[in-house]
Amino acid sequence: MKVGIIQQSNSSDVAENRRRISEEVRRLAAGGAQLIVNRELHDSLYFCQEENTANFDLAVAIPGEATDFYGNLAKEAGVVLVTSLFERRAPGLYHNTAVVFERDGSIAGKYRKMHIPDDPAYYEKFYFTPGDLDFVPIDTSVGRLGVLVCWDQWYPEAARLMALRGAEMLIYPTAIGLESADTPEEQERQREAWTTVQRGHAVANGIPVVTVNRVGYEPDPSGLTGGIRFWGSSFVAGPQGELLYRASADREESVIVDVDMKRSEQVRRWWPFLRDRRIECFGPLTRRFID
DSSP states (O other), rough: EEEEEEEEESSSHHHHHHHHHHHHHHHHHHHOOOOEEEEEHHHHHHGGGGGGGGGGGGOBBBSHHHHHHHHHHHHHHHHHHEEEEEEEEEETEEEEEEEEOTSSEEEEEEEEEEOEETTTTEEGGGGOOOOOOOSSSEETTTTTEEEEEGGGGGHHHHHHHHTTTTEEEEEEEEOEEEEESHHHHHHHHHHHHHHHHHHHHEEEHHHHHHEEOOOOEOOOTTTTSEEEEEEOOEEETTTSSOOOOESSSSOOEEEEOOOOTTHHHHHHHHSSSHHHHHHHGGGGSSSSSOO
């Protein structure tokens, strides 16, 4: 499969962000991309750096104007398109939602972010209700996609459940970056840990992983922190965790990566982790902690 990834910076202008995404989708599609993945919350700045009720005005209905726009774009380009939207489900009820569009522009499915962080500069619990659609892959014309979102990428349970339900690829739209107060050594440890844990999901489940991050600097509107410098580094890993492509840490990139989807079957024959799982002993995993 030819997978297109769009690593971009963002502005406060929703129309401009969409225009730039559209340009890259068309360019990647012309280059043969069959599946194109965007970063997390790509229509706006990463507004979760502060708690501000005015930011709820950025949320959109699903379906609605935003899904019409991206559905038409997917249809025009003839690609399966993974988007990441701020969903207004009802008054006072909002989600961080990935929407996947089929090549004909229809909505193939959606996933609401399950794990919601709450850290300085990442005040997502203020905005997002945890997802209620479970860890269920989305069936598309290019395969069964296990779409998760950002903070979900640290949890092996989420990746495993997607794999157990037949996901052929894990996909993570992402917005993560460097805290200015951390030392350069700590910043690099965090970036490498982020890459390593997701490559581990590929290995443990024997399927490719596609992670697309924001890039560039966004100031903190509240002025309480030094803002976020998103570390880019979007990547595609194969089913043994091998890096097929890793983008720059500080530049925009839109590229096509060839992924051998048939390789997963052979890797799972060599390393039959699913066969050897001791499922009868895993019940305690549903507990918060084992005293």
